[in-house]
Amino acid sequence: MSLLDVRKLNVIFDSNRGVTHAVKDVSFTMEAGEILGIVGESGSGKSATSLAIMGLLPSTASYYGELLFDGHDFVKMSFEELRQFKGDEVSMIFQEPMVSLNPLIRVGKQVEEMLTLHVNEPEHQNDPRLSKAERKAKVLEMFEQVELPEPEVTYKKFPHELSGGQQQRVMIAMALIGNPQLLIADEPTTALDADVQDQIIDLLIQLNKKRGTAIIFVSHDLSVIRKLCQNVLVMYHGEIVERGTVEEIFENPRDPYTKKLIAAISDERKEARPIDTENVLEVK
Ligand code: ADP
Numbered sequence: 404m405s406l407l408d409v410r411k412l413n414v415i416f417d418s419n420r421g422v423t424h425a426v427k428d429v430s431f432t433m434e435a436g437e438i439l440g441i442v443g444e445s446g447s448g449k450s451a452t453s454l455a456i457m458g459l460l461p462s463t464a465s466y467y468g469e470l471l472f473d474g475h476d477f478v479k480m481s482f483e484e485l486r487q488f489k490g491d492e493v494s495m496i497f498q499e500p501m502v503s504l505n506p507l508i509r510v511g512k513q514v515e516e517m518l519t520l521h522v523n524e525p526e527h528q529n530d531p532r533l534s535k536a537e538r539k540a541k542v543l544e545m546f547e548q549v550e551l552p553e554p555e556v557t558y559k560k561f562p563h564e565l566s567g568g569q570q571q572r573v574m575i576a577m578a579l580i581g582n583p584q585l586l587i588a589d590e591p592t593t594a595l596d597a598d599v600q601d602q603i604i605d606l607l608i609q610l611n612k613k614r615g616t617a618i619i620f621v622s623h624d625l626s627v628i629r630k631l632c633q634n635v636l637v638m639y640h641g642e643i644v645e646r647g648t649v650e651e652i653f654e655n656p657r658d659p660y661t662k663k664l665i666a667a668i669s670d671e672r673k674e675a676r677p678i679d680t681e682n683v684l685e686v687k
Pocket residue numbers: 416417418423425443444445446447448449450451452461463
């Protein structure tokens with residue numbers, strides 16, 4: 404049995420702007436511990452797919468199909484059953500950490516809060532209530548794992564006192580502290596500088612290896628997907644137009660849209676001129 408089995412998922416938005424069939428008959432499976440990329444241009448239905456899996460679609464959206472997580476159908480579950488799964492087994496991070504973080508609460512407290520909601524680790528199954536000190540220790544350990552500097556100091560900081568990359572690390576800590584089986588990361592590096600983007604990707608690869616968390620990584624940028632994913636789905640206008648391993652997609656793209664995405668990466672490379680002098684800038 405696959406960890407996630409999405410069968411003929413459809414998402415339809417019905418707002419005053421009209422009706423949009425955002426996701427059309429999307430089917431895919433993923434295994435425990437896998438890193439799956441979903442790539443496609445803006446508006447192709449990547450977020451709608453992610454939000455449907457998380458049960459976070461707005462009330463203007465309706466969806467149908469099957470969403471089997473570990474054999475349980477999310478679409479058929481009651482609200483209470485869903486609440487158990489979402490957050491415990493599946494969690495999500497978004498492009499803009501500042502939208503998800505509360506500006507008025509210290510980040511350590513915000514991550515700690517997750518522990519009072521979700522305690523999923525086997526050693527705590529009989530005792531879901533950790534002491535205050537135990538919770539704090541867990542947060543500091545998690546901050547260590549996501550490589551936040553000086554965990555004790557960071558714990559006491561407010562979101563605005565952190566850099567964009569550090570805020571994203573806090574979000575990752577928050578998403579992973581309940582030890583979910585699946586993390587959905589929707590363009591988590593898009594708002595970051597290229598260097599910081601690479602650091603976050605390295606971190607996700609490490610966490611995937613260390614904790615075995617499966618990851619759905621959503622991006623409009625195929626070059627980012629190439630760095631961390633094993634398998635890729637290419638979405639266009641709400642449909643999956645191509646799927647395969649990263650190697651297959653890059654070496655032998657069949658769909659014209661995939662070819663266009665790959666060509667766009669090569670163009671960017673061409674534009675980066677090699678520098679022939681030793682120092683670009685020297686300040687004395
Ligand atoms: P992506 O994440 O790939 O950029 P989305 O899943 O956000 O794309 O959007 C897919 C389609 O659904 C787009 O046509 C978009 O305009 C539409 N859409 C997304 N969110 C809403 C919404 N809340 N109300 C109405 N239409 C929406």
